[in-house]
Amino acid sequence: MNITVVGSTNMDLVYLVPHIVKAGETLHSTKHELFFGGKGANQAVTAGQLGADVFFIGNVGKDDYGEKIKRNLQEKGVKISAVQEVGMTGQAIIQLADSGENSIVLFPGANFLVTQEQIEANKERIETSDVLLLQLEIPMPAVDAAANIAAKKNVHIILNPAPAQQISDSLLSKVSILTPNETELEVLTGVKTKNEEDLFQACSLLLQKGVGAVVVTLGEKGSYYLNHNERGHVQANQVEVKDTTGAGDAFNGALAVGLCNGLSLRNSILYASKVAEYVVTQMGAQPTIPSSFRVNK
Template sequence: MNIAVVGSINMDLVYQVPHIVKAGETLHSTKHEMFFGGKGANQAVTAGQLGADVNFIGNVGVDVFGEQALQNLQARGVNTSAIKKVGLTGQAIIQLADSGENSIVLFAGANFLVTTEQIQAERSKIEASNALLLQLEIPMPTVEFAASIAAQKGIPIILNPAPAQEISNSLLSKVSILTPNETELEVLTGLKTETDAELYQACSLLVQKGVGAVVVTLGEKGSYYLNSHEHGRIQANQVNVKDTTGAGDAFNGALAVGLCKGHSLKESILYASEVAAFAVTQMGAQPTLPSSF
């Protein structure tokens, strides 16, 4: 299981609050913690803990956060030889409500300095992979270039389209599995996503544009998937939620591992759902996973 990840690396600054702050409101945080994050790093750490050989292409800053982030990835078994140091390390300022829900402000930092030239220099790591994991916390041209390299070699591409934004039909046509949440699916299609019928219509539109399969993550409501020959809903495991930060990333990392193991799409989603369910019972976006996975 050789998985390439092109994406973001952040330091997460987490503030526990009674509820997500409203406009004009000032709240006292009851607790402050720092965790390693970034959608790319979260997915890489998950896949690495599940037994994959992970090569990461991205950036950290020339600062203390950057050095700490590199050491963390290395300690989790992620190959960091293609990670450059430039600018300031990306940060996520996270409000974590007592309910477990969160609100996030991103500072892109070094993540937005990941270039197509950097990807070209490390293209052999993508070409040698069994799957490529992508997200949208780095510049879109860089994402598109990395996808084109994988597509030329017939390597499966899993794209987590977050943060929500428009995606070109050219990129969509290269994606093997697209993993939006409800909000991201609405942005991509302009359609409502509240019922299964609406999910079917929105996912079908993306498949018509060339996406191999769409897997919609629905939080506590589980997930919905559709490809050219099957569709359905998978229920979420009922757990004691502590922190939903990074749950989708854990899902994506595990989904890639399941597919690389040769599991079917549905089997891989069930596996990813189990991993994500465990992740939300822990604090931080990169929890240590039990060996039972």
């Protein structure tokens, strides 16, 4: 299971609040905690804990947060030789409500200093991967560069199109599996998804652009998937939610692991859902995942 993750690292500054603050409102936080985060790092740490050989390409700052992030990645089974120190470490300021809902403000920092040259320097590792896992918290030229390398060697590309933004048809045509949530799906297609037929219409538009499969994460409603051979809905199990931060990232990391282990698309989604459901019962975006969650072939 050789998985390369190109993406972001953050230190998450989490403020527990009774509810998400409203415009013009001042609200006292009941608790403040620091957690490791960043969509790329979250996905890499999930895959590493699930037994994959994970190589991470990204940046941290030349600061104490950066050192802590690198140490944590290594402890969670992620190779960090391609992690560069530049600028200030990215941060996420997170409000976590009593309901488990969250609101996030990102300071990109070193993440916006990931370059095409940095990607090219790690070309061989990308070419020999089973899966390349991408998100959009680093500059788009770096994302494009990684996808171009992988596509030329027929490496499977999973793209989590978050934060929501427009994506070129050229990049979409290289994607094996696209994993938007409903908001990101609407940004990409212009289709509001009120029911399953809307989901089918929106996902079909992406398949027409060359995407191999679309897996839409629907939060507590589970997920919907479509490729050229099948479509379906995977229900979510009810769990006691403590923190939804990083749930989608855990889903993506586990999805990559499931596919690397030869599971079908549907079974990979079922597996990823179970991992994500566990993660939301823990605090932080990178909780320790028990070894019992590793794929049992």
